[in-house]
Amino acid sequence: MAGSRGVRRVVRWGLRHGVMRQMVRRQARSGELGGRLLTDPAVIAEPYPFYEELRERGRIVDTGLALATVDHAVASEMLRSPDFGTGGRMPENLPGFARTALRFGGDWALGPAQPPSMLASDPPDHTRYRKLVTRAFSAKKVAALRTRTEGIAEELLDGMARADGPSDIAADFAALLPATVIAEMLGAPLDMRDQFLAWGEGAALSLDVGLSYREFRRSERDIDALHAWMLGHFERIRREPGEDILSSLVAAHGEEALSEDELSSIAMLLLAAGFETTVNLISNGAALLLEHPDQAELLRAEPQHWGTAIDEMLRYESPVQRTGRVAYRDAELDGVPVKRGQFVIAHLGGANRDPKVFADPLRFDVTRADAHKHLAFSQGIHFCIGAALARMEGEVALRALVERFPDMRAAGTPVRRRTKLLRGYATVPVTLDRASVPA
Numbered sequence: 001m002a003g004s005r006g007v008r009r010v011v012r013w014g015l016r017h018g019v020m021r022q023m024v025r026r027q028a029r030s031g032e033l034g035g036r037l038l039t040d041p042a043v044i045a046e047p048y049p050f051y052e053e054l055r056e057r058g059r060i061v062d063t064g065l066a067l068a069t070v071d072h073a074v075a076s077e078m079l080r081s082p083d084f085g086t087g088g089r090m091p092e093n094l095p096g097f098a099r100t101a102l103r104f105g106g107d108w109a110l111g112p113a114q115p116p117s118m119l120a121s122d123p124p125d126h127t128r129y130r131k132l133v134t135r136a137f138s139a140k141k142v143a144a145l146r147t148r149t150e151g152i153a154e155e156l157l158d159g160m161a162r163a164d165g166p167s168d169i170a171a172d173f174a175a176l177l178p179a180t181v182i183a184e185m186l187g188a189p190l191d192m193r194d195q196f197l198a199w200g201e202g203a204a205l206s207l208d209v210g211l212s213y214r215e216f217r218r219s220e221r222d223i224d225a226l227h228a229w230m231l232g233h234f235e236r237i238r239r240e241p242g243e244d245i246l247s248s249l250v251a252a253h254g255e256e257a258l259s260e261d262e263l264s265s266i267a268m269l270l271l272a273a274g275f276e277t278t279v280n281l282i283s284n285g286a287a288l289l290l291e292h293p294d295q296a297e298l299l300r301a302e303p304q305h306w307g308t309a310i311d312e313m314l315r316y317e318s319p320v321q322r323t324g325r326v327a328y329r330d331a332e333l334d335g336v337p338v339k340r341g342q343f344v345i346a347h348l349g350g351a352n353r354d355p356k357v358f359a360d361p362l363r364f365d366v367t368r369a370d371a372h373k374h375l376a377f378s379q380g381i382h383f384c385i386g387a388a389l390a391r392m393e394g395e396v397a398l399r400a401l402v403e404r405f406p407d408m409r410a411a412g413t414p415v416r417r418r419t420k421l422l423r424g425y426a427t428v429p430v431t432l433d434r435a436s437v438p439a
Contacts, residue, residue, distance in 0.1 A: 010349075011214045027064045034063030037420075038210055044420055047321065048210040048362075051350030060336045066324070066343040072348025072357045072375065078344055084325035085122040086382075087343070111206040111223045111273060116265045119382070126381060129266055132256060133385060134271075136245035142388045145181065149239065149393055152180050153400040160432065162331035166411040169401070169428040174282035177397050178275035182388075186271060187237065187244035192229075199226040200272045207421045223268070230264045245270065270386075275378075277384065280319035280417075280424025281310070281394040287428050288313060288364055289402060290410050295366045296402050303399065309366035309373045310394045314352075315374035318362050321349040323378055330382050348375045348424065364380075407433035 027035025033053060036043050036288050043050050051070045054061050060073040070076050078084050114120045118129050124346045135141070156176055160167045167173075179193045188196070202222025205215055220393045241247040252258055259265070283412055289296040299309055326340045338344060353361040365371075377384035384390070401408070412429040 009217065010213070012220075013211070013213050015217055017209060017331065018213075021212075021392050022152055024210050025064065028257070030064070032064035033057075033061070034065035034068065034152070034254040035065075045416060047349060048346075048353065049352065051347055054347065054350060055354075059334050060338075060344070061344075067338065067347050068321045068345045068347060069333075070332070070347045070354065072351040072354035072373075075239065075346035075348065075351040076379050078325055078333055078346055079323070079375070079382070081261070081331065081380075083327060083331035085328050086120045087324075088327035094395055110227050110261060110265045110268065111203055111219065112269055113206050116259075116262045117269050118266065118385075121322055128256070129258075129262070130160070130385065132249060132252060133245070133266060135246075137385050137389055139388060142392050144397065145185075145338065145389070145390055148184070149177070149396045150400070151398050152177055157400060157404050166429050166431050169286045170279075170283040170414075170425045170429055171427060173397065173401065174425075174428070175275070175279050177282065178390075178393050181273055181393060182275050185244060186246050187242045188265065188271075196226075196271060197275075198222070199229075200276060202423055203268065203272050204419055208419055218368055226271075227264050228267055230267050231260065233267075234260070234263060235267065242392055269313065276422060277319045277386070278390045280317075280422060281313060281390060282397045283414075283425040283428055284317040284319065284396060284423070285310070285313040285398045286401060286430075287414050287425060288428070289398070290362055290408070290428075295364065296406075299366060300402060300406060305366050306395050306399055307391075308368065308371055308392050310398075311364050311371035311374060312364065313394070313398075314376035315358065315371050316352070316366075317423060317424060318349045318352050318374070318376040320376065320378075321426055322347045323382075346375070348378070350408065351375050353422035372401065405430075405432045 001251050023034045026040045028039040035048055035051060037047065038044075044357070054068060054070045059074050060067055060069050062068075065211070069078070097389075111117065112119050116125065118126055118133075121129065153173075156173050160172050163172075175197055176193065179197055181189055181191060183193055183196060199222045202219050203226065204225065205211060205219040211219065233246070237247050237250045241251060249258060249263060250265065289299075295309075299305055322345050324343055327340050327342045327344065331338050331340075333344070352358070355361050357373055358368070358370060375389040377390075408430050409431070411431040414425045414428045417424050417426045
C-alpha cells in the first residue's frame with residue numbers, strides 16, 4: 001500500500017512538476033526568457049532586468065513556455081476578461097495519456113493551486129465561495145481590527161527591544177504580526193502560530209512550477225497536515241461556535257453549505273493568504289526603508305503619506321510576482337490573437353514598473369501620486385480578497401517599526417525567500433538603537 005502511494009505521488013509530481021522541469025531546463029539552455037526566469041538564480045534574485053527584456057520584445061511575448069506580458073494595460077485586460085480563467089475546467093484539453101495519468105495519480109493535496117481553492121476556481125463555484133468569505137474582510141471588519149493589530153505590533157516590538165544582539169525583522173516581526181491576526185480571525189489558538197507559518201511555507205511552494213521531488217513531497221506533507229488540523233478544528237467549532245469567519249462558514253446551510261473539502265480549502269487559503277502577502281509586504285517594505293533612509297525620515301515627519309507609501313511598496317516590490325490564466329475561447333489581448341487553451345502569464349512585478357503608467361518607475365517614492373494603480377493584488381474576480389487587511393497590517397506594522405526604532409540600521413545582507421512566485425525576505429537582520437527605546 002505504501003509503495004502504491006509512493007508511485008502515485010511520483011505520477012502527480014511528474015504531471016505537475018517533472019515534465020515542466022525538463023521543458024524549463026531545455027528552454028533555459030537555449031537562452032529563452034521563460035526558462036531563465038524559473039532556473040537562473042541571478043534572474044530569480046533580481047527579475048526586473050528580465051522584465052525589461054520582455055518589455056523590449058513586445059506587449060505580449062512567446063517565451064518558449066507560454067505567452068507572457070509585462071504590459072500594465074494588457075495584464076489588466078486579461079485579468080478582467082471573462083474569456084480567461086484559472087484553467088480548472090480545461091482537463092478536456094489534455095492528451096488522453098495525461099488524463100489517464102491524472103486518474104492514476106490519485107487525490108491531490110488540497111493546496112492553493114487546484115480546485116476547490118478560490119485561486120484555482122472559476123464561476124459559478126468561485127462566486128459562491130467568495131460571497132461567503134467577503135463579509136469577513138469588509139471595510140468595517142478591517143477597521144475594527146486596527147486597534148488589535150496596533151497592540152500586536154507593540155508587543156512584538158517590545159520583544160525585539162528586550163532581545164540581545166541583532167534582530168530579524170522578517171522572522172521576529174513581519175511573519176508573526178499577520179500570522180497572529182489571521183489566527184485570531186479564524187478562531188485558532190495562538191500557540192499554533194509557528195506551526196501555521198511552517199505549514200504555510202510548504203503550501204506556498206505548491207504555487208511554483210518545476211519543483212524538485214523533495215520540495216513536492218514537503219509541500220504535500222505540509223498541506224495534508226494543515227488539512228488534517230483543519231478538519232479537527234471544524235469539529236471543535238461545531239461544538240463551540242464563535243464569532244470568527246470559520247464559525248460562520250461551518251454553520252452555512254442550504255445552497256451556501258460547503259463540503260468538508262471546500263471548507264478546508266477555503267480555510268487554508270484564508271490562513272495562507274492572510275499572512276503570505278502581508279509577510280512579504282512588511283519585509284519588503286522594511287528592507288526598502290533601510291535602503292532609502294530619506295523616505296523613512298519623510299514618513300516620520302509627514303505620516304499622512306503612509307497610505308501612499310504602502311501602495312508604493314506593493315508597486316515597487318510586488319509580493320506576488322506573477323499570475324497566469326488560460327484562454328477559455330479564442331480571444332484577443334490588445335489585438336493579439338490568443339487561441340483557446342493557450343496559457344498567458346502576467347508578470348505583475350513588471351507591469352508595476354510599466355513606464356507608460358508610472359513615471360520614472362525604477363525610483364522608490366513614498367509620495368508617488370499614482371502608486372495605487374499597481375496590480376499587486378491582481379484584478380477582476382480574483383482581486384485579493386484580503387487586500388484591505390494587508391494594507392492595514394502593512395501600514396500599522398511599518399509605521400510602528402520606523403517610529404519605534406528611528407536609528408535602525410542593517411546588520412547584514414537580507415536573504416530572499418526561496419519561492420519564485422512570491423517575493424519577500426526570509427531574513428532582514430537589523431541593529432536597533434535600544435537606548436532610544438522607552439523602558
